[in-house]
Amino acid sequence: MSVWSHCRRLCVGFAAAAACVAPVHAAPDIVIGQVAPLTGVIAGTGDEYVAGAHAYFSHVNARGGVHGRRIRVVVKDDGYKPDLTVQHTRQLLAQDDPVALFGFVGTANILALNKQKLLSEAGIALLAPYTGASDLRDPVNPHLFHIRASYTDETAKMVEHLHTIGLKRFAVMYQNDGFGKSGLAGAEQATRKLGLELVASGHYDRTKPEEVDEAVKAIAPANPDAVIMVSVNRASAAFIKKLRAAGGRAQLFSISVVNFKELLKNAGEDLARGIGISQVMPFPYSPSAPVVREFHALMKQYAPDKVISYASVESFIAAKVLVEALRRAGPDPTRERVLAALQNLRDYDVGGFKIGFGPEQRVGSRYVEVTVIGRDGRLLR
Template identity: 40%
Template sequence: MKLWTFAAAACLAAAVPAVAAPPIVIGQVAPFSGPQAITGKAIHAGAKLYFDAVNARGGVRGRPIRLVTRDDAQKPEESVRLTRELIAAEAPLAMIGTVGTTNLDALAKDGVLVQQRVSMIGAVSGAASVAQAQGMHIVKASYHDEVGRLFSQLAGVGVRRVGLVYQDDGLGRDVLTGAEAAARKHGIELAVRSGYPRNTVAVEKAVADMVAARVQVVFLGATTAAGIEFVKQYAGAGGLGTLYGMSIIDTDALYKALGPERSRGYAFSVVLPLAQQTNRAVVREYLQLREASRDANLSARSIEGFIAAKALVKVLEGTANLTPAGVTAALAAARSIDVGGYLLDFSAADRPGSRYVDFAMFGEGGRILQ
């Protein structure tokens, strides 16, 4: 009787499937529609590329990662509402990749991340206000780092008159503040400042202002769509200044829109590793996974999401307390996260996780010169 009972129990146990490990939920509220959808989709594609690779090798301590998204259409009030909704409904361990200074500033002002002890990694902004916000971690250099390094180099080669085109919102005002400080420091005349309305491509006035001022260099503190439109119109209006775009302008999208001839000579800030920098392990890993992917949203901006996702996984793997509060504490204490030849330090409360800034330019046939 005892033998039969044991055998029956064994059969029943074999028939019951093992309980799957609960997933680790990561949330993303970003623009998947509207004027900045190209950026939201690119950041999401990069993060998903890495999370999928982690899941393919068994997840984090046997737990798969589930990336849950909401579309804020780049509206700050929606960023706040949907972040609150996602945290309440899905209980994510962390957030990732919300796009836009104004949107991130709205989240910081609302206080939902601090209240719920949920941190965000890979906040897509380089503004000082975002870098200083509690619970938000940026994986690239700040806008002030970008413009300061550029003006230093321009002064070194004798450039003295620069024009600034900026989006008239929190992003643009932060860039303007940084540009004015850098101009004073390096003896450059900021000859003209011209804004355009947020989330539009209404750059006609900015084009006219830059052409009339005959500046040597135009620095584009613009988003992707507006940046592309400015480059088109500036050339058509006879503008002769060298164009330097901020890192937030998607160079893949710009090159696709302009083609090899019109994009030639366009220079841009580099605050994350370029695809050609295969001396970095993170680039080799990214390219290998991208090659095997069919995600049409992968672009030059996607490595930002990829690096944010990889940094987050490294923190998760090294943290015993896998709760929102535990992950928040671990991120805030992280001093040296090596994602593969690219280091991040989130321990300082007043600056982004990286200070790396370089520059590149489109050369003949679309070749990127650095």
Template identity: 40%
Template sequence: MSLLTLARAFGALGLSFTLGIGAASAAEIRIGQVAPYSGPLAPTGKHVGAGIQLYFDKVNASGGVNGNTLRLVTRDDAYKSDETIKQVGELIANEAPLALCGLVGTGNVTKLLNSGVIDKAGIPVVGARTGAAHLRRPAPALLFHARASYGSEVRAMVQQMHSMGINDVAVFYQDDAFGKDGLEGAKTALKEAGMKLVATGAYTKNSTDVSAAVNTIAKAMPMGVIMVSNTAASAAFVAAFRPANPATQLIALSVTDGPQVAERIGNKMARGLGVTQVVPDPVGGASPLAQEVRKAWAEHPQEGIDLNHTVLEGYLMAKVLVEGIRRAGPEPTRARLASALNAMQGFDVGGLRIGYTPEDHDGAHYTEITVLDRNGRPIK
């Protein structure tokens, strides 16, 4: 078989065949990430990608997975759904990745799956920054989650507010599939807890114009606000709402990066903001996963990035993906990877367990609520 024929064969597997002068040949497994690297959610895409790269660096430094090295190939979709579809299609055609990892956005992932691009390529998507119910039931064949659902996060928020004696609650949400999923989850959880939904206020995706939502919610004088919003919009809402409503408890979904909110509006304004988390604290946490990521960070720091929950989420996604690749054998294909993931049960990622069946791709259920301290850092 010629080198050209062999290289083409490896490309069909999502591998690249590389030759080094005076060195043995080695296979490189390419993994694709399409996420916002520009626009209002650029920090999110970059931090998820940094977490993935961190784990790849750790694995590659130890000899790779089944002797193969890992390479992350990224593309920017600017948090625009049509661009997600375009960039994924081009990445699959030009780079032949074995899998995708670290996608961002409910609407983006929903439109991507509906486009047929994923099914046509038969390419697994391991880890997406979305917790929407419609992306879990029924389980999409090739989407494997590594975070808790928005429903789980919202229930944790409602339970926390209920324990604080809060009864009248408003919901601030993004006016798209992501926000509406969270809104419906909040309605259900509030009803079950016997609490009142007194107002809702929405904003447009990729916008930080939250003035209408602030006015509507402020008029209802809620005791608490559930925020189903991204980082930029969350920061804008807190900055506009809080000065006149300092006693109202605000809790945002995990897609809001608390320290980024503090950077945008200042530590004093952000202090006391609650944020749900779907991974343990990577900086001060005592879990085995947190200790592992800190050690990896010390050995393979990612330039221009601070270690945070979003980075750890990317790291967790990559760890699940690599375990699937390991179980798929020395010559993994997309189909073998999907089969390996569907058979993964109780995989311990460091104090958390991840597992899938063909009918259930939820993967993880971990949630906790943190509060920003006076330094803009999340604490329990």
């Protein structure tokens, strides 16, 4: 006698019959891999970059997932160390079999992936790397999908903005790696376009972000009108304090990866006031754009203890882009299908902000605006 014949003989009445229905297996999760700095010198940024995406993915899962499948994000902490980025990515690819990678942080970290050819060998897309380095955009890497403007775009915008208000003597303080050098190159190109040259530049070691004395010595004597800082939070705060202590009165501008609240905390409100910061995402502190209103509502619901910031709204937008690509990839997404779906995602409106890719286009947005730290520690547009 078969198992199911035996079951039918034992089932008496509706309730018993219902218990004998063949089990229904849930559809397998869609796995996404993320490596981010949850410890180390930019742990705050890493935490925010994970949190915004978590809020949107949680919302999608609560509504049934994508084609009935839940999204599961496997997150590993690299401490902003490139060797750990490579190690964790290898583990993710081998053990978790993700259909896409998402939200990695750091120029040197992603350059390390490229050097090892991990993305191309795995045939997998990495969406929304938190970097604007030109080395990761030119030449085009078909596996990297950027949703933010480049550091070259940002520094050029700052130079152009400052020149319109009469400033001509520019200097750059930068992190001595691909991240910092990309911003330096953008500033040099922008000044040459205006018939000018940088009056000074100074750098610091990425592993020692608070040791900026040599950068101050290189820049302060040149008496620049403005200094553009292509640096992380701690280095920027240290430079602000030491430049002011050395008598430097230049206007200070920072690249988008800096968190203005960290500047306020580490440099102090008096020194931070008036600092300009370029931004590459919609203003997250006033829910004027539809995507920002949605972001606020879902952060409140799914990540109420996390910070509202440019980093968290950026990862929220990136998560929306990835979910749309997963939908377009169909009920059985593969690495190849997700990569193709991203490539064909053109002028996708996430809610008042558009992202678009193409066969030879991997930079989804070149939007840049300039904000300023105002009184009472508020960021102003």
